[in-house]
Amino acid sequence: DIQMTQSPSSLSASVGDRVTISCRASQSITKYLNWYQQRPGKAPKLLIYTTSILQSGVPSRFSGSGSGTDFTLTISSLQPEDFATYYCQQSASVSTFGPGTRLEIK
């Protein structure tokens, strides 16, 4: 099975900051990496799929990059509504989620 790790596990940042979250797969998943945002008490929401394609309606301050085993999610200028938990998911093989990165207000 493909294992996913994320770093950091939590992050404190301020409105307007640029933040980067990393995701690593235990083996190559080529480009099949997706990112989700989850706010407390809510279902996850798809942000980015296939490494870098922005889901419809998602603000352009979100971007994704990477290939093979190493991937990143970048938020260029944090907004108040971005404070949430972010999960990566590989869909190259049977699905696996990363453990999540909690983004908190500094």
Added chain:
Amino acid sequence: EVQLVESGGGLVQPGGSLRLSCTASGLTLRGYWMQWVRQVPGRGLVWVSRINSDGSTTTYADSVKGRFTISRDNAKNTLYLQMNSLRAEDTAVYYCARGLFTNSTGCIGYWGQGMLVTVSS
């Protein structure tokens, strides 16, 4: 309104059974892979199971294999998860999820609101 609505959760004793249902409104399940994902409150997302568009192919996480059965009724636009021999560690919020693209096992485009299953005596 486009939504997936889960039902059938609740409190069950260890060793018991529950069947979750997920009914779609405003969107079709026909042609799409469907999945179940669970989340222990305060913890991360864990993939549980998936089924292809016509129900002929199913896959399970090792932790539920042999105990859970995923199925679907496209005519009723409904997904199911039959959960048997439940354990305390199955306690979680269960989400049903639909792929973003037809006939693709890739990303999840739509999620239900989640249904809490509690396994406790």
